[in-house]
Amino acid sequence: MNLQNTIKILKVVLSVGDDSGIGPEIILKALCSSQIPKNIDIVIVGSKKNLQNTYKNLRSLGLENLANPKNLKIHDLEISSLDNDPKSSYGNSSFQYLTKAIELVKQYPNSALVTGPICKKSWSLAGHYFSGQTEVLAKACGVKNVGMLFTAKSPITGWRFNTLLATTHISLSEVPKKLTTELIHSKLDLFKDFCHTYSDKPTLKVAGLNPHAGEEGLLGHEEKDWLNDALITWNEKNKDIRLFGPLSPDSCWNSSVRAWNDKNAEKHDGILAMYHDQGLIPMKVIALNYSVNTTIGLPFIRTSPDHGTGFDIAGKGIAQSQSMIEAIKAAVEMTNNLRLLNTH
Structure with missing residues (x-):
């Protein structure tokens, strides 16, 4: 050879x-x-x-x-x-x-x-x-800015299902304290770079932190106070990304179920979850044994x-x-x- x-x-x-x-x-x-x-x-x-x-x-x-x-x-x-x-x-x-x-x-x-x-x-x-x-x-x-990304390729449709975590192995009570505009921007930067290896114009979704994404402050204030603005300012600098959110977490992954099972369903390139179980529960339920943990932001895969x-x-x-x-x-x-x- x-x-x-x-x-x-x-x-x-x-x-x-x-x-x-x-x-x-x-x-x-x-x-x-x-x-x-x-x-x-x-x-x-x-x-x-x-x-x-x-x-x-x-x-x-x-x-x-x-x-x-x-x-x-x-x-x-x-x-x-x-x-x-x-x-x-x-x-x-x-x-x-x-x-x-x-x-x-x-x-x-x-x-x-x-x-x-x-x-x-x-x-x-x-x-x-x-x-x-x-x-x-x-x-x-x-490397300081790394991301814990869970990915799975559907054996039914061939679509790759991606969920990135904004926060990882911390207690639930610590999550709101760790979430900041800077953190969300850094994770979206990583997600964008990863998805560009698959798509020229990725579509990304962001789950809200609170039930119903806060319901305009009635069920939690983070979305109204800073998360909405954080997503708008990031998207203004990254116009090649179709960005949706913050979305109600209880329905955010519904489109993932359809894309996993139906070749004709509308596809998205990834969802950013606010915390560990918010992202991993739908990931494991939908993808079962096909789910893989990967670290993005490293010099190698x-x-x-x-x-x-x-x-x-x-x-x-x-x-x-x-x-x-x-x-x-x-x-x-x-x-x-x-x-x-x-x-x-």
């Missing part, structure tokens, strides 16, 4: 996540799927021994559609245990896997990162005080399955791998879209 062809092949670096969760299982299931793009180079960062043990266990349960670790590229990391505490040790290992994976992605200009699920509590027990992988990525890349560690089902062979498959597919598609955009 000549050097030019090697450069064209996309490298996907895949960090395992928490070894005691379903991460190793869904990786072995996903990597034997015919849905995974063929012309990519996948490197797994994690414990080779744990992946081998996971494979043996799943085979003993009668599962056959699995990738054999001996046929996979694995950047093997065996991390020493911490204080005989399994939970903190698993947390430390998953943190080190992510750190090494970020390091590898930075080394290859044509690469993307896919991360397995981690346990935030285990990270904390191990002394790694981050609210999630997104925050680690932002710090490692020296990062995706992750839109679910947790699944400790209660780990080792039972019943974890679904579709979200991991979709995370890999999305990483490849998004990176290729960026490459195509950058050539124009």
Whole structure:
């Protein structure tokens, strides 16, 4: 293979996540799927021994559609245990896997990162005080304005469903305090850039914070006091964007349901949600296992399955791998879209 062809092949670096969760299982299931793009180079960062043990266990349960670790590229990391505490040790290992994976992605200009699920509590027990992988990525890349975007491609219509969060892993009581004009503008800037990889003139919607988007101040004052004006001033500077909002949150995603299921339905490019559950509940209800978490604003594409560690089902062979498959597919598609955009 000549050097030019090697450069064209996309490298996907895949960090395992928490070894005691379903991460190793869904990786072995996903990597034997015919849905995974063929012309990519996948490197797994994690414990080779744990992946081998996971494979043996799943085979003993009668599962056959699995990738054999001996046929996979694995950047093997065996991390020493911490204080005989399994939970903190698993947390430390998953943190080190992510750190090494970020390091590898930075080394290859044509690469993307896919991360397995981690346990935030285990990270904390191990002394790694981050609210999630997104925050680690932002710090490692020296980027302040990043966005937690959830995306899914409909297997029915092929439409890509995007929901960006204005605030992420904070308590509900803190949300109104964190929301500002500057924050909304920064998130819309990120959203615009992301959607431009798909559309020349994106259509974006913004959900209100309060029921009925405040009902002109009767059910909450944020929309009336500043959010309406924030959207108007941003749109005046970004006239190539069709912007709607703030919309009543209870009906904001109705059009997403139609676009997911009906090829002839009117399409939009994304919705900005004010807080975590406001965006994730409709996302997970509509897209089910096709939803993927991605971090926008980084110098590379990062995706992750839109679910947790699944400790209660780990080792039972019943974890679904579709979200991991979709995370890999999305990483490849998004990176290729960026490459195509950058050539124009």
